[in-house]
Amino acid sequence: MRRIFFNILAIVALLSAVSCAEKVDKNVTWPEWASRPILSDMMVVASSGEKAIIAGETVVFSANVKDEYNELTSYTLEVKYEDNVVWSLTENLTGNEAFISKEFVMPFAAYLSAGESYPEVSLSVSNVKNGNATQRVSKENNITLSRPDSPEKLYVIDNKGQTFELQKGEGEFSYVTADGVDLSQLGSSFHIAAKLSGNAPDYSDLVWGYENDKISVLNAAGQAITAPESGGKGFKKLGFDLYTFKFDKLVNHVVTLDKESLAALEQGGVKYLAMERVTLIKDCEIVFNGFGDLKSMLQPDRFEILSDNSAKFTGHTAQWSIYYDTADNWMIVNYADFHAPSQIWVTGTKACFPLGNDDTENEFKYLDGDGKSRFATLSAIKDDGGNYRLLVYLKDNFVIQLFTRVKWSTQIAMRSLTEDYGVITDDGFFINPGKEFVPGVYELVFTVTTPDNNNGDGAAVDVSLIPFEL
Secondary structure, X not given: OHHHHHHHHHHHHHHHHHXXXXXXXXXXHHHHOOOOOEEEEEEEEEOOOOOEEEOOOEEEEEEEEEOOOOOEEEEXXXXXXXXXXXXXXXXXXXXXXXXXXXXXXXXXXXXXXXXXXXXXXXXXXXXXXXXXXXXXXXXXXXXXXXXXXXXXXXXXXXXXXXXXXXXXXXXXXXXXXXXXXXXXOOOXXXXXXXXXXXXXXXXXXXXXXXXXXXXXXXXXXXEOEEOOOXXXXXXXXXXEXXXXXXXXXXXXXXXXXXXXXXXXXXXXXXXXXXXXXXXXXXXXXXXXXXXXXXXXXXXXXXXXXXXXXXXXXXXXXXXXXXXXXXXXXXXXXXXXXXXXXXXXXXXXXXXXXXXOOOOOOOEOOOOOOOOOOOOOOEEOEEOOOOOEEEEEEEEEEEEEEEEOOOOHHHEOEEEEOOOOOEEEOOOOOOEEEOOOOOOEXXXXXXXXXXXXXXXXXXXXXEEEEEEOOO
8 A cells, every 4th residue: 555655656746747847848948839929909090180081092000019939020911892802011020029000092992882881901910930810900990981983984095095985884883885986996905094184094083004913093104904805806885894893895796696597406305406616706796586585595604685685795705506495495505616625514413504493304414425415514614814614503412524525534633612512522523512512503613723635634623613693
């Protein structure tokens, strides 16, 4: 019993020694840990002293930063409107504490809401051990922000010194050229301005150009906006959205589809009308003669309806084949060439054209036969950023597979960025439902991470599966 008692004492003493050693060791090595900087006293004030300002006025951001254990290395100050970063600044720091004070223009940028709002201003600070802290300015320590008044009209001033007037269109922030304006001689680049100074933009008012590769309000003469592509056809209309800072355009090229003149075909028991191998230019106009309601038949990821019988093609410029399913009133636009480069074909099961539903029988058919079955596959649209997109209706237990050609060897490896909705099988070639998936319309977005070789093999993409409301 005595020996047991002494053994217990020895163990307790040993544990105490280890515990003390740990405490001492922590005190000695604490500065080497990845501590986090502490941010305090963050605020944004107007240089004018006003609490409410108009976008384009100057503000001052200030904050105290310290880290007792590791030296500071840098900070990033960032402003967001509607989750879009509209201004940012990164600078170096030294020492264990700093007072940050920065004066800058609160920008009039895209996605600034109407009425008064609080800009989302945040500060991120890092230390030498990659410890990071991020904090947002609270409402009580922030200014309120409003948009400048929208002009009655805007002007496009091109590199030839020509001016074209943009009038108020439909919607609060929409501007468009008037019907009949001759845009055939539009230059290769231009600015947009609220006011003119002779045949040049007046920088005392709002002027838009390129800054950091995006359309922004310029404070002085800056880079002009490159005229959008028109396939050599020129433009019928130009528009500009004062909320998104994006261009709208209608290319001066019209494709007419007369229902009575389309070829009547049948395949696999499916009857359809077709116009094969037609060149469609991005943002050209398509006129539909003899068809019914366009909204119920057109793929919404590649058409924008203009009137009762016309729509703008919003897909990329290429040769396409157009198929109209007479029974289901669907119009499908697919690649004209099965084996051309820079394409993504989408196939699978329990999936169909986006205007379908759970009762639809016209599902994907895993590249049936030679791939010409109208419902075996759908083609993805390439957007301005180089990504591929496709709207599709997905059912329970769906399977999606991607190909660069209509042949099995060109399957595309995938990595999911939205695993709650779509997970990739272990072999990397199939998308299955994620834990949050419910049947409905989804947008598939494919970002190419590894291009295919000359034979269409070896491609890889990151894929996002995003719920979409028609």
